[in-house]
Amino acid sequence: MEEAKKKSVPVLPWMRSPVDVSLFEDCPLDHLPCLDPRLKVALQNMGISSLFPVQVAVWQETIGPGLFERDLCINSPTGSGKTLSYALPIVQTLSNRAVRCLRALVVLPTRDLALQVKDVFAAIAPAVGLSVGLAVGQSSIADEISELIKRPKLEAGICYDPEDVLQELQSAVDILVATPGRLMDHINATRGFTLEHLCYLVVDETDRLLREAYQAWLPTVLQLTRSDNENRFSDASTFLPSAFGSLKTIRRCGVERGFKDKPYPRLVKMVLSATLTQDPNKLAQLDLHHPLFLTTGETRYKLPERLESYKLICESKLKPLYLVALLQSLGEEKCIVFTSSVESTHRLCTLLNHFGELRIKIKEYSGLQRQSVRSKTLKAFREGKIQVLVSSDAMTRGMDVEGVNNVVNYDKPAYIKTYIHRAGRTARAGQLGRCFTLLHKDEVCFHLDSFRFLGLLFTTAWI
Numbered sequence: 001m002e003e004a005k006k007k008s009v010p011v012l013p014w015m016r017s018p019v020d021v022s023l024f025e026d027c028p029l030d031h032l033p034c035l036d037p038r039l040k041v042a043l044q045n046m047g048i049s050s051l052f053p054v055q056v057a058v059w060q061e062t063i064g065p066g067l068f069e070r071d072l073c074i075n076s077p078t079g080s081g082k083t084l085s086y087a088l089p090i091v092q093t094l095s096n097r098a099v100r101c102l103r104a105l106v107v108l109p110t111r112d113l114a115l116q117v118k119d120v121f122a123a124i125a126p127a128v129g130l131s132v133g134l135a136v137g138q139s140s141i142a143d144e145i146s147e148l149i150k151r152p153k154l155e156a157g158i159c160y161d162p163e164d165v166l167q168e169l170q171s172a173v174d175i176l177v178a179t180p181g182r183l184m185d186h187i188n189a190t191r192g193f194t195l196e197h198l199c200y201l202v203v204d205e206t207d208r209l210l211r212e213a214y215q216a217w218l219p220t221v222l223q224l225t226r227s228d229n230e231n232r233f234s235d236a237s238t239f240l241p242s243a244f245g246s247l248k249t250i251r252r253c254g255v256e257r258g259f260k261d262k263p264y265p266r267l268v269k270m271v272l273s274a275t276l277t278q279d280p281n282k283l284a285q286l287d288l289h290h291p292l293f294l295t296t297g298e299t300r301y302k303l304p305e306r307l308e309s310y311k312l313i314c315e316s317k318l319k320p321l322y323l324v325a326l327l328q329s330l331g332e333e334k335c336i337v338f339t340s341s342v343e344s345t346h347r348l349c350t351l352l353n354h355f356g357e358l359r360i361k362i363k364e365y366s367g368l369q370r371q372s373v374r375s376k377t378l379k380a381f382r383e384g385k386i387q388v389l390v391s392s393d394a395m396t397r398g399m400d401v402e403g404v405n406n407v408v409n410y411d412k413p414a415y416i417k418t419y420i421h422r423a424g425r426t427a428r429a430g431q432l433g434r435c436f437t438l439l440h441k442d443e444v445c446f447h448l449d450s451f452r453f454l455g456l457l458f459t460t461a462w463i
């Protein structure tokens, strides 16, 4: 049904002539034009010696004479390195900034994803003197504000007038990684928080973020970053919250130090996903400027090169036993088992923990749990203290855990996109990985038909 609906949606003209990322090759850091030597060292410290194709393609479009002329829409497989593809050019371009203010905003749908992306920025940005902040609701709002906003005169004890205090509020960060809810909290209520100077907006996991309104964060950000000229023609009151604390932050032409009397630089947008939407109505929400589409190969979505896909056909009532046998055969290798709901995640995890012969640590990770519990579980999984994570689809998007060799679809994914994001937790960064899907024999034909367009061949797994 979903696929039939999609086929009737016309593709936008600019999407018909994309830059094909599959024509690019890895590029050693030594050969990358214009790379700041300080960033080269930072990348080497991360264990990176060359850039992946999508990173080279984005670098080419953003660094050099063309310098972020167009908004970029990037559709590239899971694990292909999309995070660094935007983080590196943004950090390199901002490295020349004279005054600290909030210039880049990266929005992600979940807290764990935002933390992951913040870590990538934090590994390179300090090398060129840039500071990175996080707004995800991990700490109290007061703690978060004190991380994001500075009061230099007040802190130095030389400012007593409340009016002066307001004037002196400054951003403590150049780059902010945020989830939509917390971002809106700061926009609405944090004094001194402004998007007035924003140059880059990254919408990662775009299709997921466009699916939900999240307190109208996108129209709000777009409205606040429009110049005076654009603002004159639109009526923000239709969606802006009534107690809109930061309305003063709408950018005016030439207000920033160094930009007096010059046209204000355009806000550049970068939107990314492994399953980027082609729906014109959804893309219209992003208000893209002369967008350039980067995608990998000719098929709409692509799986990682080194992913092996297996089907396991069994009767429904025997599924738990098949799973136990599969996990036993995988030994201590890290594995994520996906179910269709938070309830079945809980049930399955409880059941697996009753199989004494499975001498591996198995934990649940689902949207039903508190964030603190989820974060603790994820940390233990990263550290290898847990071998198997039973997860609902909360885990499917973007999570990058080293050494996950196997993914199991205990419940078959309802959509191709779900398959892509689940399977994409393995075979990342050019590594080998396996995805097993448990199917009842009646499901096999339907399942394989709907996946054929991915060029996906399932091998039958014998356990």
Ligand SMILES: Nc1ncnc2c1ncn2[C@@H]1O[C@H](COP(=O)(O)OP(=O)(O)OP(=O)(O)O)[C@@H](O)[C@H]1O
Binding pocket: 047, 048, 049, 050, 051, 052, 055, 076, 077, 078, 079, 080, 081, 082, 083, 084, 273, 274, 397, 398, 399, 400, 424, 428, 429
């Ligand atoms: N140039 C590189 N060299 C080596 N490893 C890299 C390089 N770039 C990224 N990586 C690693 O590749 C992994 C995947 O990167 P990343 O999480 O950015 O993928 P992604 O394309 O955003 O995937 P997803 O669509 O699932 O979110 C990470 O572990 C990252 O550290």
